[in-house]
Amino acid sequence: MLEYQLLSPEEEIEETFPYRRVWRALALEMGLLLLIVGVIYVLIQAGVLANQYTPTLSLVVAVLPIGLFYAVSVRRELQAIQPRSQLSVILLLSIIAANGVAWPFIHLVITPDHWLPEAGFFSRIIGYTLTLGIVGEITKYLVVRYTIWPQQIRMRLDGIAYSVPAALGYALIMNVQYILNEDPLLTSAIFRVVINVYLHIAAGAVMGYFLAELAINPNGPFYWFPMGLSLSAFLGSLYFVFRRVSISSGLGSRPLGGILLSIAFAILILGILSFIIENAEERAAARQGVRRIR
């Protein structure tokens, strides 16, 4: 008598994604920063914290994005099968370049507060792009370009992953200098921290994408990097142009207007970048006839 044995279907072994997931970590960091700043704002509104110049707490909030970056991104990177390296080097170099070159150049040579805020709408767009925007983006670009590029770029998301510490280092210096030089109230300081961090992450991510794309396809046109620099500088400047509109409200002002604008701005830019990168990776995989590991 024949005996039949039921065979279980062959189990398809799912490959594990070997890299840290950039978007999740970035969303978590940005969300946590917003949450903590929101709690501080509520405490100020409730009268628990005084809304006055508080350098210690303001500086703690300024350093917070870097703490979150280490707690989320770097920690997860260490757990990944193929971790990205030199994130701390990029962060450190960005801090040094921003503090040693970019900030003195902005503060002593460009002096934007003397001439840009009163300029007309289009003059502000052009003025901010050609000064603050390009100084910020060339600093971040140089740090990433001459450290890990192109040897550490294995996929397009690596460009975003490496652009984040460059942006955080740059934003840290802008925030610390603002707190130490302008003596802002606590609400102004914590709002400025969020705005600068969101803004530089979004604009830096654009440059990161351009860097990654040329590393993966090195046959790109000669204007690829210049285009990336100009576009990221332009996008970074758009926030400053619309800031007045978002903050002013008749004869009064909306303190939350600027922060809401920066959140919307970052979500929009990062969302578009996510779509472009996903699309490009999908098409590259289809062209090579390989299955993408998700």
Place this chain on the structure above:
Amino acid sequence: MRPFEPESTNPSRSIELNSIFAIVTAVGMLALGLLMRSNTLGSSILFRDQTNGIRAQIPAQWLLDTNGGTNYIFRAEDPNGQPFKTLIQVSIRTVGPDANPQNVVDSLNVIGPSRLSNYGVLSTEPSRLGEDEAIEITYYYVQTEPNPFVQAVPIVVQGVDLVVTRGNQAIIFTYRDGRDVFEQNRFYFENFLATVEY
């Protein structure tokens, strides 16, 4: 944005060109930005006071005050000046027919301490304004915030009064700014003096 398709060009050549053009683009954009800054800061508008016969170019975007009565003909202030709003002012005093600029400077030195807190003279030097003889007096004073509810530390202000005479009038051209940025912003005053007609 659509990523480019692989082409049959030399990859290292493309990377090299991109790296060079990135730097060139950044330097070019910065140069344009600085040029734009220079044009904006150097731009001026014509001020004309036909009653007193004064005509000059004053910085555009500055606030102009012509309601000084007998104290001054006009006063232009930079609204973005921090912590002191950079000021250019013109005032006229009636003097005797044989008065010279030195007499006016002496008079300013006498009344200075009563008008300005902690007033002190740094230098008094002969100068020229166009073809006319002039005397330039450099001084300092301390400006205190008049509103007690605004908690602000006093500001050390440095000033220059350039005095010329015109018939039985003495015209005083004044420039004042915070001590730290006095020299840095002095070009506003120099530009103003270069265009003034009286």
